[in-house]
Amino acid sequence: MAQVLRRRGRIQVRVDSREREALVGIVDALSPRLAAPLASAPRAYDDADLQAEYDRWVRPDIDRGREADIAMVRDALTAGEDTLPLTDAQALAWLRAFNHLRLAAGEILGIEDDGWDEAASDETKQKPEYGVLIALGYLQEELVAALGS
């Protein structure tokens, strides 16, 4: 199982080749879904005019940032290394990327309520998106702990 460690002020993600391959598969499978706004994509304003301004001036930066975060994760995972050193800024980028990918997986599974992990049927648990939620959730917890320590 992948590990996230903090050594001499640097974060290290230790992930073997099989896990890296699986994570790249997750990125490649779900990132195209993020190209279009998710149905769950948050609005900033109730007011339609202000929201249109936000979509015009702010949203493109958010989209570019998300694409850059995901590309950073993919590049690191395909570099052929078992130990991936991350700065705090890179760890935050990984966290953002994983959260967007988890949101996409949750939308595919139709999750709308808390407690989905306890309520999931055996059929749901067999779906790859369910595995994405669990695997990336584990890595997010590890990264949060490393950043907070």
Added chain:
Amino acid sequence: MATTSAPSPTKAPAQSPDRREHDQREFGWNVVVWNDPITLMSYVVLVLRRLFGYDHATATRLMLQVHNEGRAVVATQPREQAEVSVGQLHAFGLQATLGRP
């Protein structure tokens, strides 16, 4: 014995209702984070600490308010700053809006 009265503090001029409304409109925008079933609690705490500089206890209290009540006002800022904050929260994948109180 002679006494001198302390100088009375200068009163700030009363704000007109229009001015108060203007200030409220421009400076009193709430940044609201909404619950979603996917995002991890620990991640929300981290994001609130990083973006707003809250200590762990404050960020945890706000996260629990989001979780238990469905939403929490995490900051009140001038409109432009509130919009930046909401954009940062969206970049982290959190559900966030801004609005007048």
